[in-house]
Amino acid sequence: MSKFSNERTASLVPYTPGEQPKKNQKYIKLNTNESPFAPSPRAQKMAADAAARLNLYCDPTCRELTELFAEKNGVEPECVLMTNGSDEILNFAFMAFCGEGRPAVFPDITYGFYPVFAELNGVPYETVPLREDFSINVEDYIGINKNIFIANPNAPTGLALPLSDIERIVASNPDNIVVIDEAYVDFGAESAVQLTKRYKNLIVTQTFSKSRSLAGARLGAGIADAALIADMNTVKYSTNPYNVNSMTQAAGIGSLLDEDYTRKNLDVIKSAREYTAKELSALGFTLTNSSANFIFAAHPDIDGEKLYFELKARGILVRHFSGERIKNYNRITVGLPKDMQTLVKTICEILESIK
Numbered sequence: 001m002s003k004f005s006n007e008r009t010a011s012l013v014p015y016t017p018g019e020q021p022k023k024n025q026k027y028i029k030l031n032t033n034e035s036p037f038a039p040s041p042r043a044q045k046m047a048a049d050a051a052a053r054l055n056l057y058c059d060p061t062c063r064e065l066t067e068l069f070a071e072k073n074g075v076e077p078e079c080v081l082m083t084n085g086s087d088e089i090l091n092f093a094f095m096a097f098c099g100e101g102r103p104a105v106f107p108d109i110t111y112g113f114y115p116v117f118a119e120l121n122g123v124p125y126e127t128v129p130l131r132e133d134f135s136i137n138v139e140d141y142i143g144i145n146k147n148i149f150i151a152n153p154n155a156p157t158g159l160a161l162p163l164s165d166i167e168r169i170v171a172s173n174p175d176n177i178v179v180i181d182e183a184y185v186d187f188g189a190e191s192a193v194q195l196t197k198r199y200k201n202l203i204v205t206q207t208f209s210k211s212r213s214l215a216g217a218r219l220g221a222g223i224a225d226a227a228l229i230a231d232m233n234t235v236k237y238s239t240n241p242y243n244v245n246s247m248t249q250a251a252g253i254g255s256l257l258d259e260d261y262t263r264k265n266l267d268v269i270k271s272a273r274e275y276t277a278k279e280l281s282a283l284g285f286t287l288t289n290s291s292a293n294f295i296f297a298a299h300p301d302i303d304g305e306k307l308y309f310e311l312k313a314r315g316i317l318v319r320h321f322s323g324e325r326i327k328n329y330n331r332i333t334v335g336l337p338k339d340m341q342t343l344v345k346t347i348c349e350i351l352e353s354i355k
């Protein structure tokens with residue numbers, strides 16, 4: 001820390017992104033919930049074409065992309081805001097709606113960026129413990145009268161809430177915003193997008209990083225009542241009007257025009273998830289019933305951190321979190337079927353070696 005940092009920066013504990021191996025390190029990479037598939041050929045081509053126009057500023061309104069995304073979701077374009085990854089729309093929500101006297105609340109085990117955004121923006125926040133089985137107790141949020149952030153499916157547990165529960169939470173907190181972070185929704189949860197037409201306090205956030213294979217492009221979106229979108233646009237135009245670069249806008253359009261590609265990949269990932277869950281259960285792992293593109297698993301005979309290091313030593317990267325309640329677990333991204341077979345085989349060897 002330099003002697004120039006202000007009080008808030010000095011006390012921040014930043015988010016730690018998952019490890020990105022260096023070029024010469026060859027891992028089976030199952031640690032940051034990326035897609036194992038390349039972006040759709042159409043997305044790649046449109047991004048490459050956009051490179052020739054990088055001398056010009058990108059469209060700050062993301063008009064074409066916004067209109068297409070809105071149409072695909074059955075909402076009006078003024079109810080959509082495209083952002084630099086969904087991390088940015090989450091930050092915009094904290095900046096626009098939370099603060100002194102407008103506290104935030106989220107589960108004790110969830111996406112690690114929520115408390116970081118809260119601290120960064122000087123937002124008072126509380127966490128609500130998940131149940132013993134890591135499920136969200138919906139009753140905890142009914143009429144809680146704070147701004148609510150819930151990932152659905154939740155991370156790193158993968159557990160999803162039904163739409164009816166989301167609606168109860170939203171309806172019971174009309175004077176607060178409810179942000180439903182749908183980063184993993186395509187892998188098996190019900191989307192709350194249609195509820196944004198009926199509830200003026202609901203923001204749904206989505207990403208192109210997971211099911212759409214565009215993590216490196218950084219593209220996310222918020223869907224909400226037009227008044228909420230306008231408030232977040234005020235934040236956007238007060239920080240970085242050109243938040244989504246032109247290659248990314250083009251890639252996003254290409255991806256949306258190539259739904260079949262995404263759907264096919266989703267089918268492969270979901271069946272690889274079922275395969276992996278079945279095999280790991282048979283090996284004695286405790287697993288959550290994941291609706292996401294990752295598996296959250298613990299084994300009674302091997303400490304979570306030890307398993308993480310043993311896998312890493314054998315060329316497989318997974319994600320381990322040190323939080324007290326989850327330190328025995330690892331979050332394993334679902335990759336290609338052949339990589340999941342290698343994972344299962346490697347875990348068998350590790351379990352054999354510690355007998």
Ligand code: PMP
Binds near residue numbers: 207
């Ligand atoms: N929400 C959740 C629950 C996540 O796990 C992630 C990925 N780290 C994000 C949001 C943000 O993803 P991105 O910024 O790539 O859209």
